[in-house]
Amino acid sequence: MVKRFFLLWAVLLSFYVSGLASEGEKIFHARGCAGCHDKARDSIGPALSTISQKYNRDPNKLLKFFKGQAEPIIWPDKFRIMEPFMNMLKHMEDKDLRALADYILSF
Numbered sequence: 001m002v003k004r005f006f007l008l009w010a011v012l013l014s015f016y017v018s019g020l021a022s023e024g025e026k027i028f029h030a031r032g033c034a035g036c037h038d039k040a041r042d043s044i045g046p047a048l049s050t051i052s053q054k055y056n057r058d059p060n061k062l063l064k065f066f067k068g069q070a071e072p073i074i075w076p077d078k079f080r081i082m083e084p085f086m087n088m089l090k091h092m093e094d095k096d097l098r099a100l101a102d103y104i105l106s107f
């Protein structure tokens, strides 16, 4: 009984997590982030896997960057290319930023 309950909980949790990630994925594409950020390969911008690693998969740390409360830590010398998008991020709702962060950190 306990085992079955745990299984149900695990299934629900994975639905919940994948639901959040796919919302983030939609935003990521709708806002044009994918144009410069590949999932696994550094291109114009760092790969999502690079971002994920440098941010230690910590969404709060990434949220601080999105809100302009923290300096870029990956390629600060190329921040000028990313900068125009910071304005857009600063005006997005918290829940959307959170979904975006969860998506990026899933790599």
Ligand code: HEC
Residues within 6 Å of the ligand: 028, 031, 032, 033, 034, 035, 036, 037, 044, 045, 046, 051, 062, 065, 071, 072, 073, 074, 075, 076, 077, 078, 079, 080, 081, 082, 085, 088, 089, 100
């Ligand atoms: C025109 C190309 C371009 C687009 C579009 C773009 N970025 Fe970037 N991004 C860059 C470049 C170049 C860097 C490297 C500079 C840096 O590290 O800040 C970067 C860096 C980043 C970083 C790492 C910041 C750090 O700590 O160094 C994150 C996170 C990020 N982008 C998220 C996003 C999101 C989310 C979007 C969509 C809203 C987006 N980017 C759209 C070019 C782009």
